[in-house]
Structure formats: C-alpha cells, structure tokens
Amino acid sequence: MNISKQELQINEEIRDKEILVIDADGTKLGVLSAKEAQKIAFDKNLDLVKIAPQATPPVCRIMDYGKYCFEQTKREKEAKKNQKVVSVKEIRMFSTIDTHDFETKVNQAEKFLKSGDKLKVSIRFRKRAIAHPQLGEELLERFKEAVSSVGTVEKPAKMEGRSLVMFVSPKASK
DSSP: OOOTTTTEEEEGGGGOOOEEEEESSSSSEEEEEHHHHHHHHHHHTTEEEEEEETTSEEEEEOOHHHHHHHHHHHHHHHHHTTOOOOOOOEEEETTOHHHHHHHHHHHHHHHHHHTTEEEEEEEEOGGGGEEEEEEEEHHHHHHHHTTTTTTTEEEEEETTTTEEEEEEOOOOOO
16 A cells, blocks of 8 residues: 555545445455445544455545555655665876876775676776877776776766766675
8 A cells, every 4th residue: 555645535635425344353344335434434433444445335444644655655754774885985097197006096986886886987088198098098997907806897987078987886695
C-alpha cells in the first residue's frame, strides 16, 4: 500500500454508492453502501479509508488512519536512512604531470573508490598543450590501468572544452 496521503479519501469524503469493504483484521465484509461501511467503522471507533479508488467497486478498509499515517512516515524515514548517498569526487591533473604526482593522484583515487565514491578524472590542457590531446588520452589510459583493481570506467574519456574527462565507479564488492 504505497499510496500517498493526498490520494486517500476517508470517512465522509467517500461518495461512492457501493464499495468493497475490508475489516481491520483483513476479512472481506463484502460490497456495502458507503453509509453502512461508515457506520460499521464508526461503531468500531475506526476510520473508513479508500485504498483502491480505481477498482470496481472501489476498495475501502476499516483502519485507524492516524496510526496508518504514522507507520507510513516511519517506513519512509527508515528507507531514507538505509540509502547510501554516492558522492562524486574529482581528481584534476595536467597533461604534463610528473611520475610521483601521478602516483599520488592514483593513491588518492584508490582511497575514494574504496570508500564507495564515484570519481571524475579530468585532465586540463594549458596553453599550447591543447594541440596534443593524445598525451592526455595516454595519461588517462595509464590512470585507468592503475585503478583497475578497485574501479571500472563508467564513461570513457571525452573532451569538454579544454579538459579531457573520464568517470570511474567503484567495483561491486563481493
């Protein structure tokens, strides 16, 4: 029953002539008029809630609406709490990077990937270096091989303005 609170009609809002009524314990009471169903719900000190308006006849359930809303929000909070927020970390390099600097960037990338973050690797071209994009592509190829143990390429290298960009995502842990 993943129906939002705005869609639900309760008690006097239900105007249908005939509705299929389900009791609080889950037993079907059959097809009744809306007035009869409201009377049964009122006698049990509960609410009549339309849970399936598109059905023929519409399905209504006798339940405690306040408790139902509370449980729905509780479930939504629990689902939200269990979500893992994946952030995208960026590593920037230049096409003329030195060996030790490259190794430092690879170590940083491995740390990000192991913690479950996605990675945006960009190589910036300064001044006349833009005339040699193959140097950047070779550098990204080396980078891809260096982090292949912890990550896989999600989007291959692509030029965006004066930068060559590649996205790497962490490998699925077993």
